[in-house]
Amino acid sequence: MGEFIWHQWSRFVSISATIYAIWASFFGFFYRKFFWDFVGGTLRDPGGLQPSKNVAFFITVIVKVPVVQILAMILGFVILALEMPLPMLKQYSFYRSFMLRIVLHLLEAFLTVLFYQGTNAALWSIITALCYSRAISLGESMAEAKQNRGRDGPA
C-alpha cells in the first residue's frame, strides 16, 4: 500500500487501449466505414449512408483502401512492443520515455477516431495519454533496466 504510481497504471490502460485498437483495426479491414460520414451525409434506402463529397479523401483512405486501419494496426503493435515490452527495446533510453508514449497514443487516437470501430480505442488512448502526462507532471520516472545500469555509452 502506499503511493499511486501513475505510469504503472497507465501501462495497463495503454495495453488495454492498444489491444482494442488492434482488434478494431482488424475488423476495420472487413467492415470499412468512415466514422464521421454522418456529417453532411444522406441516408438512403436502399443504399445506406451516402457520405458528403467534402470527405472524399477520408473515404479513399478508409473505405476504398484501408490505409488508416493498417497504420493504426501497425502503430498498435509498435506501442504494444514498447509496453509489454519487447526484450531488445529495454536497452534504449526511449523505452523509458513517457513523452514518446504520449505522442504515440495521441497519434493512435487520431487514427482510430477516423474509422467506425476505433472510437473507443481513441477515447482510451486519450485517457492513456492523460495518465502519462500526469506521471510526467508528478516527476515520475521509470527505473532503468538492470543490465544496462552503470554502463558507459548511450544507454
Added chain:
Amino acid sequence: MVTYLPVIQEPTVFNILAYTSESADVPAGEWVDTDPLAIEASKSQQVKMRSFSTDVHRIEAMLVYREFLVARRLTFNVLFYGAHLALFAYGWHSQETNKKLAGLNSLKFSVWVSRGAGLVLALDGGLILVPMLRNIIRVVRPRLAWLFPADENIWFHRQVAYSMAFWAMVHTTSHYVNFINVERTQIRKQTAQQIHYTQPGGITGHFMLLIMLLMYTTAHNKIRAQCFEAFWYTHHLAFFFMLGLYTHATGCFVRDSVDPDYIKTFPFYSTDHCLGYLSWRFTIWPGIIYFGERVWREIRARRATRLSKVLVHPSGAMELRITKPSFKYTAGQWLFIQIPEISNFQWHPFTITSAPEDPYVSVHIRQVGDWTRALGERLGVGPSVVAAMTSAAMKGTEKDSKYGITRGDFVELDPAVSSITLPQVRIDGPYGAPAEDVFNNEVAVLIGAGIGVTPFASILKHIWYRQKKGKLGSLRRVEFFWVCRDAPSFGWFQSLLQEVEAAQADPNFLRINIYLTQKIGEDMLWNIAVNDAGADYDPLTLLRSRTMFGRPDWKAIYSQMRQAIESGQYLPGSTSQLKTKVGTYFCGPGVLAKAIKEATVENSNAAVDFLFAKEHF
C-alpha cells in the same frame, strides 16, 4: 526449457544448468540458492526464481504450475465454461429459430453471436456479485463447504470477471458488425452511429466498457499492492456498471416491430414486441441483495463502538482494544475497521486477535501502509517513536534484565492518563471461518505459516479461556506449529505466546513448536550458541520452547504422533478401542497445505483419524 514436471508436493530445489557451448567449463560446487518460494494455490501458479545474466547471455528461471487438470479444478472448469458455452449455444439457437425475429436474422451470424454472447454476459453479470455477498457466505459456508470452496470467493470473482471481459469482446465486436449491416441494408432506417450513441443499448454498452477499463486496470495485482485505495474507490464504479447492465436492453433493440414499443408502465417497453431475454429479471437479484448487504453493513457499523485502549508493542504493532457490545464473533474470524478521522470511506480488514471471552475486541495493526502509518501518527506513535522503542527493546532482550523494556512489553496509550485522545472507530464484521470445531477433537494441531499465524492468536486465547473454565469438550492436547521466516518481526505474537505458555498449569496440554526457515548467518549462529546453552528461555523467541531451524518434516511429525498415540504415551488413559480424532487446522500458503494434508492422509488408520482443514480464516 523443461516442459514437464511431476506434481510436486514437497519443497524442492531446482538446479539450473545452462550451457552456452559444448566446450564450456561447467563450474562445480558453486551453486547459489534462491530464497524459498511458496506457490500460493490461488495465485497464478507462477514463481519467478533467481535470474542472472552474463555479458552475452541472460537466464531467466520461472516455474509455472498448471493446476488445470487437477480433479477439483477440472470439475470447476467443466461446469463453469460448460455452462457458458451451453448458454451461448442456446442464445444463438433461440435467436436463429425465432420466426418473429426474421428481420434481425437477415443479419445472420453477427446477430446470432451477439445474442448468444449477450446471454452469457447476463450469466456473468448475475454471478459477479455473488462471491461478494460476504455476510451470506459467512452464514451458508459451514453447511456448504463440501460443495464449493467458499473461501475462494475472490478467486471466483476474478474468474467471472475474466470470462466477462472475453464475452464482452465477442458481444461488442458482433454488434459493431450488426449495426454497420443495419445501416447498409436499411432494415431499420438508422445509421450505425445512431444505434451506438443515441440508443440505450449502445450508450450503456460503451459506458460499461469504459468502466471495465478503469476497474480491471486498477484491480491489477501490482496496483492493488501499491495503492489499495485506488483499487477500492475505482471498484465502486461497479454501482454504475450494474445500473448499465440492468438497463442495457431498455432500448428494445431486439424487436419484431418497426419502432421500439415503449409503454407508460414499468419496465417501459412492451414485452409483446420487445423480445430480449429479459435477463435483468434474474441478474438484478444479486445486485439488490448486495446493495442490501452494504446498507446492512453500514447500519451495523454505526452501532455504538468505542476505542477503549491502544497498546503499542516494541515491534511497531499497535493493538487497538475496541468495545462494541453488539459485536458477536468466534475465534479465528476477521473484521473491517474504519477510522473516520483518517478516512471517511476506507474500510481495512484485520484479523481479530482477542478471544470471544475478552471484554473487548482487539486487532493488531502493523504500520506498513499509508493508512496504518497515518493511524500511527494520529496516535502519536509514528515510525520514529516505534524505532526508538524497538532499539530500547533490543537492548533489553534478556528476559530477566532489570533495566529497560523487553520485547514482550508494551506502552499503553490510555486517554485517562496521557493527553492523547483516541479517535472514533467503526467496525464491520465478523467475517470468515469460525474455528469452533477445534473442541470436537481429542488432539488439535494448529499450524500457522508466516502471517497466517494471526488467527491463532484468538484461537489460542480462546482455548486457554475454555481450559480455565474446564469446558474443553473432548480436547486433550494442543500442538501449535509456527513456520516462519523470521520470528522477531512478529514480536507482539511472541509476547502473546509467552502469556499463554506461562499460564499453562499442565505442561503437556499445549506444545509450541516454532520453525525458523530463514538462512542463519554466522553471527546469529554464534549468538544462539552462546545464549542458548543453559538458558531458561529461547534466545530468539523468549519462550520456554526451543526454536527449531529449517523446514518441518511433516511426515515424520505425524507418524511420530501416531505412534505415540497408538502406544498410549501421548494421551495417558486413552483406550485403544476408541478412535482418536486429531484435527489439523492450517492457515498459510497452498503448497504447505498440500504437504501437510498428505501427511495426515498417510498416517490415518483404524486407531487414529487425522483430519485436515485448510482455512483462510
